[in-house]
Amino acid sequence: xxxxxxxxxxxxxxxxxxxxxxxxxxxxxxxxxxxxxxxxxxxxxxxxxxxxxxxxxxxxxxxxxxxxxxxxxxxxxxxxxxxxxxxxxxxxxxxxxxxxxxxxxxxxxxxxxxxxxx
Amino acid sequence: xxxxxxxxxxxxxxxxxxxxxxxxxxxxxxxxxxxxxxxxxxxxxxxxxxxxxxxxxxxxxxxxxxxxxxxxxxxxxxxxxxxxxxxxxxxxxxxxxxxxxxxxxxxxxxxxxxxxxxxxxxxxxxxxxxxxxxxxxxxxxxxxxxxxxxxxxxxxxxxxxxxxxxxxxxxxxxxxxxxxxxxxxxxxxxxxxxxxxxxxxxxxxxxxxxxxxxxxxxxxxxxxxxxxxxxxxxxxxxxxxxxxxxxxxxxxxxxxxxxxxxxxxxxxxxxxxxxxxxxxxxxxxxxxxxxxxxxxxxxxxxxxxxxxxxxxxxxxxxxxxxxxxxxxxxxxxxxxxxxxxxxxxxxxxxxxxxxxxxxxxxxxxxxxxxxxxxxxxxxxxxxxxxxxxxxxxxxxxxxxxxxxxxxxxxxxxxxxxxxxxxxxxxxxxxxxxxxxxxxxxxxxxxxxxxxxxxxxxxxxxxxxxxxxxxxxxxxxxxxxxxxxxxxxxxxxxxxxxxxxxxxxxxxxxxxxxxxxxxxxxxxxxxxxxxxxxxxxxxxxxxxxxxxxxxxxxxxxx
Numbered sequence: 001x002x003x004x005x006x007x008x009x010x011x012x013x014x015x016x017x018x019x020x021x022x023x024x025x026x027x028x029x030x031x032x033x034x035x036x037x038x039x040x041x042x043x044x045x046x047x048x049x050x051x052x053x054x055x056x057x058x059x060x061x062x063x064x065x066x067x068x069x070x071x072x073x074x075x076x077x078x079x080x081x082x083x084x085x086x087x088x089x090x091x092x093x094x095x096x097x098x099x100x101x102x103x104x105x106x107x108x109x110x111x112x113x114x115x116x117x118x
Numbered sequence: 119x120x121x122x123x124x125x126x127x128x129x130x131x132x133x134x135x136x137x138x139x140x141x142x143x144x145x146x147x148x149x150x151x152x153x154x155x156x157x158x159x160x161x162x163x164x165x166x167x168x169x170x171x172x173x174x175x176x177x178x179x180x181x182x183x184x185x186x187x188x189x190x191x192x193x194x195x196x197x198x199x200x201x202x203x204x205x206x207x208x209x210x211x212x213x214x215x216x217x218x219x220x221x222x223x224x225x226x227x228x229x230x231x232x233x234x235x236x237x238x239x240x241x242x243x244x245x246x247x248x249x250x251x252x253x254x255x256x257x258x259x260x261x262x263x264x265x266x267x268x269x270x271x272x273x274x275x276x277x278x279x280x281x282x283x284x285x286x287x288x289x290x291x292x293x294x295x296x297x298x299x300x301x302x303x304x305x306x307x308x309x310x311x312x313x314x315x316x317x318x319x320x321x322x323x324x325x326x327x328x329x330x331x332x333x334x335x336x337x338x339x340x341x342x343x344x345x346x347x348x349x350x351x352x353x354x355x356x357x358x359x360x361x362x363x364x365x366x367x368x369x370x371x372x373x374x375x376x377x378x379x380x381x382x383x384x385x386x387x388x389x390x391x392x393x394x395x396x397x398x399x400x401x402x403x404x405x406x407x408x409x410x411x412x413x414x415x416x417x418x419x420x421x422x423x424x425x426x427x428x429x430x431x432x433x434x435x436x437x438x439x440x441x442x443x444x445x446x447x448x449x450x451x452x453x454x455x456x457x458x459x460x461x462x463x464x465x466x467x468x469x470x471x472x473x474x475x476x477x478x479x480x481x482x483x484x485x486x487x488x489x490x491x492x493x494x495x496x497x498x499x500x501x502x503x504x505x506x507x508x509x510x511x512x513x514x515x516x517x518x519x520x521x522x523x524x525x526x527x528x529x530x531x532x533x534x535x536x537x538x539x540x541x542x543x544x545x546x547x548x549x550x551x552x553x554x555x556x557x558x559x560x561x562x563x564x565x566x567x568x569x570x571x572x573x574x575x576x577x578x579x580x581x582x583x584x585x586x587x588x589x590x591x592x593x594x595x596x597x598x599x600x601x602x603x604x605x606x607x608x609x610x611x612x613x614x615x616x617x618x619x620x621x622x623x624x625x626x627x628x629x630x631x632x633x634x635x636x637x638x639x640x641x642x643x644x645x646x647x648x649x650x651x652x653x654x655x656x657x658x659x660x661x662x663x664x665x666x667x668x669x670x671x672x673x674x675x
Contacts, residue, residue: 027256030212034255074253076222078209080494080524084517085212099587101602107520115252 015058018094022056022067025093031082034072036110064103067094075112083107123333127284130332134233135283137197141186143328144201148179149337150327151320158323161316163307163581171316174211174491178218179324181208181493194234198225210491213317216250216262220321223249236281243270243290260305262317268297269325284332291329294322311581338391363391363407366432367416370401373424377402382423389415401427407434455481457505459553460560464512464544465492465522468664471541471632471671478548480512491517497525507531508557510564514544516601532557536564539601540573541632541663542673572626573600574617574672576610595669610637610669611645618649621674629656632663632671642670 026032035055059066067090073082087105094102119127133139151158151172158172185204191197202225205218227245231238247270250263257263272293276286301315302308308315330337367390379395386393390408406416413431420426450472455461461481466472472483482500484492497518501509509531511522516539526533534557538544547564575598582592590596590606597605597617605616623629629649633642639662646660663671 028254028258030216030254032255033253074219076206077215077219077253078206080521081209081211081215083520085215087516087520089212095586101586115249 013098015060018058018065018067018098019056021094021097022058022069022090023054025090026055026069026071026086029082029086029089031073031077032071032086033074033113034111036070036072036108061103063100065094065098065100066104066106067102068106068108070108070110072111072113073109075114079109079112083109119333123335126334127332131282131284135194135235135239136233137189137191137194140194140197140201140234141189143331144179144183144186146331146337147324147327148176148183150330151179151323152176153338154323158316158320161313161319163311163313163316171211171213171320174214175217175317175320175324177210177491178205178208178214181205182218182221184208193232195225195229195231198228201225207495208493210493213262213320216253216317217321219250219253220246220262220266223247234283236277236283236286239283239286240270240273240277243273246270258305260301260303260308261315262321264301264304265294265297265315265318265321269294269321287325287329287332291322291325294325298322336387364410364434365408365413366434367406367408367413368430369404369417369420369426370428371404371420371424371426372401377423385419386416389419450476450483452476452480452483455504455506456553458508459506460508460510460551460555460557461501461504461506462510462512462548462551463497463500464548465497465514465518467515467541467666467668468632468635470662470664474545474661475548478545479551479553480548486515486518492521494521494524494528497522498528501531501533502529509533510551510557510561511535512538512544512547514538514541534558534561536561536568538568540575541665541671542571542573542630542675543568545630545673546571546675570675572621572674574598574614574621574670574674575601575668576613576617576670576672577668579606610641611648614645614670614672615648615652617672618653618674623653623656623674626674627657628659628673628675629653630659630661630673630675632661632665632673634663634665634667634669634671636666637669645670 023035026035037054055070057068059068069086069090071083071086073079087107091102091105130139155172155176158175159170162170182201182204185200185207186197189197189200191200198221202218202221205214205221209215209218223246224242226249227242228234228238234242243266247266250266251257254263269290272290273286276289279289280286298314298318301318302313305315327337382395383393386404386406389412390406392405392407394405396403396405404416404420408416417426417429450469453476459481462479463482463484464475464480465484465486466475467486472485475483481504484496484500486492497511501511507530511525511533513519513522513535519535519537519539522535526535536547538547546567550560550563550567552560577596577598579590579592579594579596581590583590586603588596588603588606590603594606594608595610595613596603597607597613599617599621604620605613607613607616618629631642631646631649633639642660646658650658665671
């Protein structure tokens with residue numbers, strides 16, 4: 001849990017919340033045309049349950065927030081620039097929403113998507 | 119349009135718009151974008167200066183242009199293909215990637231064409247728009263995407279009036295401007311910050327540059343735009359010296375009445391070149407390069423329109439010689455590597471820091487440059503020709519870790535990346551280097567060394583924003599601890615002392631300070647003395663790092 005103490009008590013933020021914020025940041029990140037499951041089993045499960053955080057996994061280790069992102073990038077773009085921008089955008093959105101820093105963001109480019117007319 | 123512009127336009131229209139014509143248009147677009155680079159950078163909506171939209175778009179277009187610089191190709195499809203290829207390879211930052219997509223769509227559309235007519239141009243813009251939009255799941259309106267969309271629409275509309283590509287260009291540039299001005303209405307964060315979208319503005323300048331070239335208008339100085347004082351790019355104006363420009367004159371002044379920008383620029387254009395105008399702190403700052411015989415003219419002129427508060431005059435030729443000599447004496451030579459030793463490639467933002475890395479046994483250095491954004495190619499070039507296939511890369515900046523990984527993917531050598539996010543981490547890793555050791559063991563030791571040092575980075579905020587619970591006002595001094603913003607205050611000295619306290623410096627042994635190119639030596643010394651007085655039991659070292667953006671990089675170990 002990401003914890004914050006206030007005058008009135010504690011604020012707990014679950015990893016799911018972070019994942020959702022990251023997910024929405026990803027949808028707007030340029031060059032990202034899809035989100036990939038970490039492995040086949042998870043992929044099948046998510047197709048069935050339609051989880052809103054596909055492609056994103058969040059781990060809290062004590063106070064550290066680590067985010068793993070699995071994306072499909074548009075073929076023909078400069079992968080390093082896209083991945084870089086993704087990491088930045090996700091970090092910015094999560095830190096802005098939570099008010100606490102993100103420890104690590106790992107971007108995994110799982111595949112490239114080739115547009116129909118190529 | 120002036121009669122000269124009119125006849126120039128007729129001249130363009132009389133010849134086919136082929137590969138060579140496109141090449142010249144791209145060259146012009148790049149020149150104008152470059153001239154207005156600082157304006158685009160100033161529209162950025164993040165607080166820390168590195169990685170700016172204007173710079174990224176210029177670098178992307180420069181990569182595109184270097185593909186076609188020597189190309190004599192007349193086939194417009196082939197020329198466009200080369201441009202698109204160059205843009206892809208050199209795409210920097212988000213805006214650069216989108217720009218490369220725009221070119222990709224544009225080039226694909228022109229693929230089989232020898233020359234381009236009106237209808238082909240209109241279709242090319244439509245294809246550019248479609249390709250650009252395809253690159254993201256949820257396109258954000260109010261960005262460069264909206265501008266290319268509006269440009270494609272305007273081109274389609276123009277086709278009803280004219281079939282000529284140059285006439286169409288004439289109509290779409292104002293449409294692009296309108297689209298850019300409208301972006302704050304579509305994207306709330308722009309409205310809050312009081313700016314238009316930077317990427318959209320960059321695209322506009324590219325198109326406007328092409329039009330200005332067709333009209334025969336100058337491309338080297340931004341017209342009727344005042345930049346914020348902090349964005350004035352005075353150091354780099356040295357690169358733009360033309361023969362006959364002997365003196366650089368910078369004048370701070372207050373005009374007697376509202377400044378007529380057009381008049382001001384045209385009056386100055388008669389005297390010299392590289393004219394820039396900046397505004398801030400209640401004064402205007404004018405910069406110009408003039409030949410020796412004109413050197414007092416700008417001063418007399420400005421005195422006639424207002425009160426001059428400060429004048430600086432510098433002899434450019436003497437400065438050029440000085441820079442040449444200094445550059446030669448400062449070539450940093452990394453350690454020549456023996457066959458099969460472990461080669462470390464380190465990315466460095468400044469000469470002083472490069473020297474420290476070299477002294478520790480680094481085999482190759484990659485200069486990070488202004489935006490600390492070297493391309494995969496640059497990193498690859500650093501180690502491909504070394505006589506060993508055991509390589510360790512120290513990116514020393516979290517932005518570069520991905521480019522390093524891409525280089526690793528492309529090569530056959532055994533490359534390990536030790537993900538140093540800051541210079542101090544990189545240096546701590548270097549201490550673990552054993553040139554003849556076992557690669558995996560060395561990498562392991564380096565990885566563990568990364569967390570043993572605390573890094574501080576001191577810089578000036580370029581925006582007002584709240585991050586990590588810290589309120590930052592533009593131009594305040596901010597301190598980052600291990601990459602996270604922790605302090606915002608009014609002086610560098612205060613930021614340094616507060617950072618050291620937050621980092622529990624008293625519990626450590628050595629503090630090393632790397633002073634950046636924006637920090638005066640006297641101030642660096644003063645701060646060092648203050649630290650010594652406050653922490654008498656610690657060892658304090660000051661090095662001239664020469665890095666841009668960060669006044670100080672601090673390592674606590």
